[in-house]
Amino acid sequence: MTLYSPLLLAVGLLITAALAWAAVVSARRRTATLAAAGVAVPGGRRAYLGAGLTIAGVAVLAVATAGPAAMVPVPRTAGTVILAIDVSNSMNANDVAPTRLAGAQRAARAFVAAQPDSVDIGVVAFERGALTTARPDADHSVALKAIDRLKVAGGTSLGAAITASLTAITGKQVAVGRDGDVPDIGYWPSATIVIFSDGQNQGGDLERAATVAQKANVHIHTVGVGTAAGATVRVDGYHLQTSLDEDTLTLIARTTGGAYHPASDTARLDGIADTIDLRLTVSDEPLPLAGALIGLALALLTAGAALTVLRSGRVI
Structure with missing residues (x-):
């Protein structure tokens, strides 16, 4: 007491x-x-x-x-969440109305709105490379503004999405080399990455990046935006067929202890915030x-x- x-x-x-x-x-x-x-x-x-x-x-x-006050253990949702959102050309497909990217943005905004102030939220936009557009912050309006600014461009690198998200979590540059070694970035059990993507990976060492997250105890939840039937997108004058790759997204989630969440239509995307469980932490809080x-x-x-x-x- x-x-x-x-x-x-x-x-x-x-x-x-x-x-x-x-x-x-x-x-x-x-x-x-x-x-x-x-x-x-x-x-x-x-x-x-x-x-x-x-x-x-x-x-x-x-x-x-x-x-007087008694210190009692109180479970609550807390920690750091990085929303990694795919902005590659395939996210311009309209099999999720009006486009995959617009649907992912809407779902990401709903996710942010559902989180308490105890959760720091950051945003990473990725295509062949990845860029942290909002560092983790308890001020969720920063994340919402970053989500609104996203535009479609380039290919897809899920490996770059993971390493950029880990960089945002740790505050230090995380790079996956080609020598076979998996870098040790420490232990981050209160951090979570949520990837919104159609899973169309076109580069980067995805498997090794996922292993880095697994070793650091960073769970990755993946949200599949798109349909198996897919749609056609126009890129540089060419029409390209693109479809949802659930296998890749499921593999990422399973490797890191997260879960894959399908979101093939607007209704499922709108409810995605309720299906992603963040980790609970227990902290001692005063009870008057x-x-x-x-x-x-x-x-x-x-x-x-x-x-x-x-x-x-x-x-x-």
């Missing part, structure tokens, strides 16, 4: 001690006076129960005024006890006063 003001507790306990001393002195004088007058003195502990309850009430009130103690003190004072009145009436 913690106290907001230990000084008030000390003062309150001194007052309580003074009242107890005064009650004892008063009881002794009363006993002596009654004995001198030849009046029988009521015996037993019940004779002093009213005064005892009153003094106990004052003592409890003294503790309450000191602002003053209210309960004041209630107990009032009960003791009332009982003490009532018993004192009843006892005084019988004596008279």
Whole structure:
């Protein structure tokens, strides 16, 4: 238990001690006076129960005024979330109305709106490369503005999306080399990456990037934006057929301990925020006890006063 003001507790306990001393002195004088007058003195502990309850009430009130609080473990959603959003040319396909990118933006905005202030949210836009457009921040309006600015351009590199997201999480450049080694970026159990993509990967070492995230205990949830039937997009004068690659997105999620979430139409995209479970952390938070103690003190004072009145009436 913690106290907001230990000084008030000390003062309150001194007052309580003074009242107890005064009650004892008063009881002794009363006993002596009654004995001198030849009046029988009521015996037993019940004779002093009213005064005892009153003094106990004052003592409890003294503790309450000191602002006591108990530290209790409270689970809550907290940590860092990076929204990695695919802005490659294939995201201009209209098999998700009006386009895959517009649908992903809408789902990402809904996701941000559903998160508490305890979650820092950042945004990474990726195609063949990746760029952190909003660093993780508790001010979610920054992430929303970054999402609104996204435009379609280039190819797709899911590996670059993961490494850029890890860079945003750690605050240090994360690079996956070609020598076979997996860099150690530390342990980040409160961080999560959510990738919105059609899964059309065209470059980058995806498998090694996912392994880096797995080693750092960063879970990756993937949201598949598009349909298996796909659609045709126009790129540099050419018409290209593009479809959702669920296998790649599922592999990323499973490798890192996350989950794959299909979102092939507008309705499913709108509800994607409810299907992604972020990790709970447990933190000790103060639970004020003053209210309960004041209630107990009032009960003791009332009982003490009532018993004192009843006892005084019988004596008279």
